[in-house]
Amino acid sequence: MARYGMALDYKNCINCKACEVACKEENGVLLGADKHRIWVGVKEIEGEWPLLDIASSTFMPSQCQHCEDAPCEEVCPTHATYYDENGVVRVDSNKCILCSYCMNACPYDARYVDDRTMTVDKCTFCSDTRLARGETTTACQNTCPTKVRTFGDLDDPNSEISVLLRTRDHFSLKSHLGTNPKLFYLT
C-alpha cells in the first residue's frame, strides 16, 4: 500500500523525449505519435524575430496525473477504470468497452486507444512492469538525462518525493477542477 505520485523539476526539461521512448520500450506501447502515454507539451514561441519571448517557450512534461478524484473513473460505466492499491489509476482492459467516456472526461488528455486490444490505455506508473519486479523508479524517471522526474510514495514522509514537496514550491495543473492530481511541478 502506497500513494504514488511524481514530482517534476520541469525547468530541467530539454524536450529530448527520452522519457517517451523509455516508456514505449518498457511497456510495449504501440508505435505511432498519437500512442504516447507521456509527452512534452510545447508551445510555438511568441514574438517576431529577433524579439522572441523566451518565457513563452516552456517544455512541460506531462502524462496521466493519477488524480485522486479522477473524472475518468467517475464516468466509466463498466468500472474498467479503477484505483489500484497504490492509488494508481489503472484500466482493466478486460472490462473496457471503448465507450471512450473517460477519454472525453479526462481534463488532461491523458488517454488514448491501444489498437491491439481496442481498449483505452494510459500511463500506469510502470505498475505492471518495473514496480511489479520490485523496482522503485519508473522508466521515464530512470532514463531522464536532466533528472526531471522523482517518483515515489506520498504517504512515506521520508521518500524523496515527500521531501521535495515539503521543501520546494510546486503547483499542479488545472487544480481548480478539483481532480487532485498527483503530478507536482516544482518551481
Add this chain to the structure above:
Amino acid sequence: MEVEISRRKFLQGTVAMTVLGGTLATTSVFASEEKENQKNTPGIPKTVTTKTSTKKAKEVPFLCGMCVNKCAGVARVEDGIITKLNPNPYFPKSRNMLCPRGNAGIQTTYDPDRLKYPLIRIGKRGEGKFKRVSWEEAYDAILNGTKDFKGIVQILDEEKDNRSTIGYCNGEGLSKEGFEDLMGKKIGTPNYVDEVSICLETAGGGFFATLGVYPEIDFEHADYMIILGANRAEAIITPDTMDMFKHTKGRGLKTVCIDPRFTNTAAKADKWLPVNPGTDLAYILAMTYVIFSENLQNEEFMKKHGVGYEEYKQHILSKKYTPEWAEKITGIKAKDIYEMAHEFADAEHPIIYPGRRSIFSPNDYQLRRAMGILQALSGNLDKKGGYIYGNPIQLPAEYVNSPIYAQAKERFDTEGIAFPTIKSGSWIVFRNMILEGKNPYPVRAMFIRKHNPMMGVPNSAKTRKLLEKMDLNVVIDILPSDTAMFADVILPEASYLERTSPVKAYGFLEPSIVQRKAAIKPLYETKTPEVIYKELAEKLSKPLFEISKKYDKDLQEEIAKRGEEKVYKEDGYDLADAWDKSVEEKNKELVEKVYGKEAWEILDKNGVYYPHMEEYHKQLSPNDYQYYPKSKRFYSTKGDSLRVICKYDRLATKGIDAMPTWHDEWKFSVPKGKFRLITGRHAQFTQSGTTNNAMLRDLIPTNYLWINKRVAKEKGIKFGDMVEVKSEVGTVHLKAYPTEKIAPNQIFMLHGFGSESKGLELAYGNGANDAAVIKDDIEPVYGAAVMHSTNVEVRRV
C-alpha cells in the same frame, strides 16, 4: 499559470509531430520476403516494442553506440531478446541516463532493413542490385573481383604494389582503431579520411593550440555561461547536457545563448541573441576588446601563463575591435556586448562554452583560439567552476607489427591547407583532388566502414562521382546506407548491442574505464568488426605478400637475407597477426596489466571501473549518484605548467594569423532574394544513421525547412507545403515550417534526412539531404568542411 499540457496541442505544437507518418510505399531492395518471415526467426522480437516481463532477466552492461557519447547502459535480455535498455549508474560521464536515441537502440538492432548477410553487386553502381553470397565468396570477391568489378589483387598488381591506391574511411566508434590498423598499418595505405574533417576538427585543434586541452566544464560551480552556436539541449553531449540544464533558468548558471536560430538551448537560456552566421569571431574579439580596454582581465594570471600576451593585448586594442564595430558585423547590439563583457568579468566562474559543434565558418580555428584566450582572461582555467583539464586516464595503445611497403606513396590531399593532418586528412580535399585529377597516383578502391559520405560530406554529387570512379568499393556497415548503394561488396556488421568492443578510457574530472559487452549474439549472418578484420586480413595476407614480393626491392633483399617465412612473420606481413586474440581476451589482458585482476572483475561485471570505485560510488537519491567525492575530483591538475598561447608564431609560417584577427571577407551577406542555409541537429536522431529507426521516426518523422514566418507569407508558403531548396551544387525538396525562430534571410534544415537508398524503408525519400546542397568549402588550417557558407534559393513547388 497557463501551461501547455494537451496531447493534441503537443501533436500540433511540435513541428516534428505534425505530419504523422505518411506511409511510404517503398519496397526494400533487400529481400522483402525476409521481412515477412522475420517474425518467425528465433532471436527476433515478434512485435516492434516488447513489454518487459516480471521474470528475472539477463542484465548485460553495454555502451551505447547510437552517437559518439558512449553512454553506459544495462541491457535487459529476456529469452535471448533485448526488451529494454536502462542507464548504467556507474559511469561518471553518462550520469545514469540514456537519451531518446539510446533508448531506441533496440530498434536499430532489430531493424528489419538491416544488412543481414554479405552481398555482391550484380547491377549497375548505385542501382542497389545485389546478390546474397557467403562470407567466403564476399572475401574472395574483394580479393579477386567478379565479372562486374576488379579485385584488390589486380589493382595492386597493376599499380605495382602502391598500397596508397587504396583509400579508406571510417566514422567514429569503438572499433574504428581496428579498421585503421587493418587498412593503414597492415595493408599499408595512408589515404584515410574520417568524420573529423567534416565535424569539429578546428574546435579541438584551436583549443589545443591555445590552452593545451579541449576542456570539460564544471557546470556545478560555474555561474555564468555564454554558449555560441553549440546546441546542447538538442545535440546531446555528455556530461555537458545533463549538467548544464540543471543549473540554467535562474538556478545558478546565468546563460546567454548566441545562435542564428532559436534552438531548445536558447529556450533554456536567460537571453538569446541571434548572430549573423559565421561572425561569432567578431563578437568574441569585441568582448576581448572591452575586457582589455577597461582592464577587467586577470592580469596576474595572464602575465604568468600567457605566451605573447602583451602583443595580443596591443593587437586587440590597436585593431579597435569595439562593440560598435562588432555590431555592424554580427548583428549583436553594442550595448549587449558591453553588458556581457561586464557580466563575464564580474562573474566568479564565467564560462565561454567551448563545446562541440560542426565547423560553420572558415574562421572557426581562430574563433576557437579567441574563445580560449577570452576564457583565460578570466583566470577561470584548471579549477572548480572553470575549464577542466582533469586527469587524462589512459590505457596503453595496442602494438601492431606494421610492414613497411617501399612502393606505397605519401598522401596527397594537401591543396589549400596550411597544416594538413597526416592521420585522417581532409575529406573534401581528398575527394576533390581525385575528381580534378590532381592526385599524383591513382586511387582505385575505397574501403568504407560505418560511414556514409553520401550524406555526410558536403556536395553529395561529387561524392557520388568519387564512388563511381573507383574500381572497387567495399562497405562494412549495419544498414544499407546511400553509400552502401555504391558498394561492390557489402559486409554486414553486428550492431553495437551484439558485440563486445575494445575497452575505452575517459579522463577529465571523474575518470573511468568502460567496456561494452555483447547483450546478444550477432543476428543473422552478421559478424563483429574485429572478426571481419581478422578474416579479411587472413584472406588478403598471402596474395598481397606475393604482390609485394614482385615489386618491392627492399622486401626482396630482406627475403634474400633472412628467408621468406621469417620476413613474412617478423616484419608484419602476416596481416592477421593483429587479431590473434579476441577482443574479450585483449580487454582482459590490458586491464589486468594496468589495473590488476580485481579491476578487471569489476569492469567485466559492471561495465565501468575506476580506482576506488567501490569506495567512492554512492547513490545519493533516486536520481543522483556520487562517482567521486568532491575532494577526489580532478579539478586542478596543471599548476604552473598551464600555458595560454595568445600568439602562435608557427601559424604565421604557413600564412595563418598568429593571433586571432578579423578579415572582412568573412562578413555575412546574402544576395537579395536568397537565403543562407544553416544546418544542425536534434535530440531525437544522430546523423543519417538513425533516420530509419522506427521509434525515433515516431518522434521526428521528417526534416522541415525552417523559414521565417513573414517571409513565408510573402512567398505564399504555408506549413507543410513542399518547397525546393536550390544551391549552386544541388537541389532538394522538403516541407516548410514557417517560424519566427529564424531570421528573414536564413533557412534551416536538420542534417541526416533525405536518404535515397531504397533499402531503408523509413528513411528513403523522407525529407532533404543537406549534404546535397551544401557547397564544398573548406577552412584554411586543416581543410575541414565549412557548413554554413551556402546561399540558396527557395520556392514552393
